[in-house]
Amino acid sequence: MNATPTGPVTDIAAGTGTVAGTGTLAHVAETAVPEHHRGGERPHPARAGLGLLLRIVLCLVFGLPLLFMVVSSFKPDLQIFDDLGSWKAFLPTGDISADNYTGVFDRVPFAQFMMNSVIITVVTVVLGILVNSMAAFALARIGFKGGGIVLGIILATLIVPFETLALPLLWWANQLPFLGPDGFSQGWLDTYQVQIIPFIANAFSIFLFYQYFDSIPKELDEAAKVDGAGWFRIYRSIVMPLSGPAIATVAILTFLPMWNQYLWPLMSVQTEELRPVMVGIDYFKQLNTSWGQIMAYATMITAPVLILFIAFQRSFINSMASSGVKG
């Protein structure tokens, strides 16, 4: 647990070097190291069969609850309960309709919630990539006196979970002044910026970029400098274009927690128009609970993440694996 952790991140950083292709980590998702069944020795058919059965059972354990959620979102409440006792719970049978979905739109300002979540997430991801990569560039490629200490402090903060700071931060956010388009205001509670700005700079993102930038040959900088390029040009035209995998990793590791954020918006935002989707689910727990509508809402707020996950499966899994050095 020193400043130079071993493991996946070092692998992405060292593995790709100059090529903006896929990192070594791609192997996590891509190749399987045959572990127990090496050396030509094939597993006993009965054992292989048992293994497959186990894998399938586990698939049901992890997959069925989510399938149940999606399927139930199309059923009326009464039928959801009736179907619980049989396989029908996981099948779109009976009285299938989109009523629950229209019900959601009647009950909460869903489009508004969705837009808020998209704004908050996208802005944080984009600014996060910019701000953290610049800081990492300064530390990894330019270097300056005291840079090592700065990096040390950044790494040391990695062990502090957000939850320990949430309450003092809430108080602090309420004291902060803000100069916005409407002029000067006091207190950040109930705003967009309170959901965005505290999460832009991220120690772990800086660390990921740092690792990656450090692995890109320094000769590139020298050559560019000879060519008359300044540091900003080197950052923009050389280092960043070569850092695709690191950017993807940071983007995913920012996107997921931002989209799924619950504790912070729950406390920092009380105005309905500013709420993100996750907090919106609380509306359904009050007064005449309709489980069909809850499932419809849950399906709709999960869909964007699931679609992105299925589309960029490999990057998602690799990014999560690369967070394996945190701490």
Next chain:
Amino acid sequence: MTTITAAENPSAITPPERKPVKGSRSSTTTALLMLVPAAVLLITFLLIPIGLTFGLAFTNARLISPRPAEFIGTDNFVRLFQDETFWKSLRNTIVFAVVIVPLQSACALGLALLVNVKMRGVNFFRTVYFLPVVTSMVVVSMLWLFMYQKNGLINQVLLKFGIEGPDWLGDPHTALLAIILMSAWQAMGFHMVIWLSGLQTISADLYEAADLDGAGTWQKFRYVTWPGLQATRTFILITITISAFALFTQVNIMTQGGPLDSTSTLVLMAVRTGFQQQQTGYASAISLAFFVLVLAVTLVNRYFTRDKDVVR
């Protein structure tokens, strides 16, 4: 890449004084300029709040109050240590961590071993096991809140096996267990992936050598796989423990700490006092207790891993 070819062209070489050297004044200025946005944000939203956790814990600060916070010494801690809910929350938080750490890490390792084989469709299994990880804890909690009902999906499935399930979340004896099982289900795929990347750093040669020595599956696991996963193990232990201490979302959505405080946690308590009751000072004292817990785990862990490094 064009810059490299351009550099080979002698006419493109600029006079030496325009070439910034590491540590030169203009380089340092640029470095600091690029560092400033992140530095300002980290100081404002990370370092100052860390300091505030310590500072506010000794004041009577309120979230929204016209009066400035006053220093009240250790009053918050005296109150905290006399607060029965605090001890219950601390106990629940620790029980949650102590149960979920071995449970979740062992099961995740099992999953990783299952999907770390050359087999058709293995990617499909990995993807499915990983699905709950990308699903928000908010959604997962709502879903399981429904499944855990007295005659909900889980008890209906248990009934098929002739087991009469309890009222999972309504019974103080099972509520915390129910939340543990659900949390393990949600995060297992994440740790599976981390185990998996650890497994793949183990050289295949070692397995071949073990094969030559006639080692069986269990022996290979015991003497090749297990020692090879040392670094991964440390990491998984720390992350699961710290995220276990931070338990909040599930509890807030599913039980609000009940029944009878049987699922109350430190973070839930901090949110109750600091947000709902607006007692920032008291909430900071709770946060500080939480922080000390995290720090202790990290230090203990660091101590043990350092020790092992020497032995190895």
